Amino acid sequence: MFGSFRNVAKTGLSSVLTRSIHSVPKKRFYKNVSVVQNNSKFEINLDHRKLKTPLGGPFQVKSEPLAHAIANEWLSQKDTIQLSQMHLTGLCNTCIDNPGRTKKEVLVESILGFLGTDTVLFYSDEPPPLLKLQKEQWSPIIVWFNNRYGVEVAPTLDITPPQLSDKDRKILEKHLLSYSWSAIQGISFGVDAIKSLILTLAVLDRRVTVTQAVTLSRLGEIYKNNDYYGIFSCGHLNGLREGLSRRALRSVRA
Incomplete structure (x- = not known):
C-alpha cells in the first residue's frame, strides 16, 4: 500500500x-x-x-x-x-501534447482564414515607390502561387479582402490536409509569424528562403525605415532574428 x-x-x-x-x-x-x-x-x-x-x-x-x-x-x-525564446521547443510541445485537442481539419480551416488578410495581397498605392516595390517583389510570388496550386488569387489596393472562390478554397484545403499533423502545426506557426499563407507555402516549396520570406512579409515596414537596400546589414538581421527562428522549423522540413 x-x-x-x-x-x-x-x-x-x-x-x-x-x-x-x-x-x-x-x-x-x-x-x-x-x-x-x-x-x-x-x-x-x-x-x-x-x-x-x-x-x-x-x-x-x-x-x-x-x-x-x-x-x-x-x-x-x-x-x-x-x-x-525557444520556438522550436514550443512548437514541438504543441505538436506532441495537442493541449487544445484540436483536429487537423479545424486547424486547416483556421490557416485558410489567413488568406483573406495575407500580407502580400494588400498593396498600398501611397506612396507610389512603395507600390512599385510591392509589385516587383510580391507579384512574382502571387503568380507562382496561382500557377503552383491552380487557383486565382488577386491582390487588392484597398481594405476589401481578396476573394477566394469555393473551388479554389477546396483545392487549397485538400493540399493542406495532405500534410501530417506536425507539418500542419508548423505551417500554422509560420503563417501566424509572418501573416502570410502564400509566403509560408513558398518556403515549403523552396520558392523563397526563410530570410526572403521574412523580408517580404515586412516590406512596408522596411520601406518606411528607408532600409530596403540595407536589409541584410547586421543590425537589421538582428531585428529579424525572432521571425527567422520561428520560421526555422520549416527549413528543417521535419
Missing part, C-alpha cells in the same frame, strides 16, 4: 516539476545537452534527464536535424531558461 502511495507521489511530483519548467522562469539546472536515438525517434537529454513535454510525455521527434536544433535552443540558455 505504502509502496503504491510512494509511486503515485513520485509520479505526481515529477509531473509538477515538468509543468513548472514550462510555466515559470527557472534557473538553468543542467550543464550538458545531448541528442539520443530511441528506436526511430530522437530525444533530448539534459545531463542525464530526458526532456519531457508540459503534460509529462516523452519529448520525441522523428527528425535528427530538428532534434539537434532543439538541443541548441537548450544549450544556448544562460542562467535562466527563457522558454518564450
Whole structure:
C-alpha cells in the first residue's frame, strides 16, 4: 500500500516539476545537452534527464536535424531558461501534447482564414515607390502561387479582402490536409509569424528562403525605415532574428 502511495507521489511530483519548467522562469539546472536515438525517434537529454513535454510525455521527434536544433535552443540558455525564446521547443510541445485537442481539419480551416488578410495581397498605392516595390517583389510570388496550386488569387489596393472562390478554397484545403499533423502545426506557426499563407507555402516549396520570406512579409515596414537596400546589414538581421527562428522549423522540413 505504502509502496503504491510512494509511486503515485513520485509520479505526481515529477509531473509538477515538468509543468513548472514550462510555466515559470527557472534557473538553468543542467550543464550538458545531448541528442539520443530511441528506436526511430530522437530525444533530448539534459545531463542525464530526458526532456519531457508540459503534460509529462516523452519529448520525441522523428527528425535528427530538428532534434539537434532543439538541443541548441537548450544549450544556448544562460542562467535562466527563457522558454518564450525557444520556438522550436514550443512548437514541438504543441505538436506532441495537442493541449487544445484540436483536429487537423479545424486547424486547416483556421490557416485558410489567413488568406483573406495575407500580407502580400494588400498593396498600398501611397506612396507610389512603395507600390512599385510591392509589385516587383510580391507579384512574382502571387503568380507562382496561382500557377503552383491552380487557383486565382488577386491582390487588392484597398481594405476589401481578396476573394477566394469555393473551388479554389477546396483545392487549397485538400493540399493542406495532405500534410501530417506536425507539418500542419508548423505551417500554422509560420503563417501566424509572418501573416502570410502564400509566403509560408513558398518556403515549403523552396520558392523563397526563410530570410526572403521574412523580408517580404515586412516590406512596408522596411520601406518606411528607408532600409530596403540595407536589409541584410547586421543590425537589421538582428531585428529579424525572432521571425527567422520561428520560421526555422520549416527549413528543417521535419
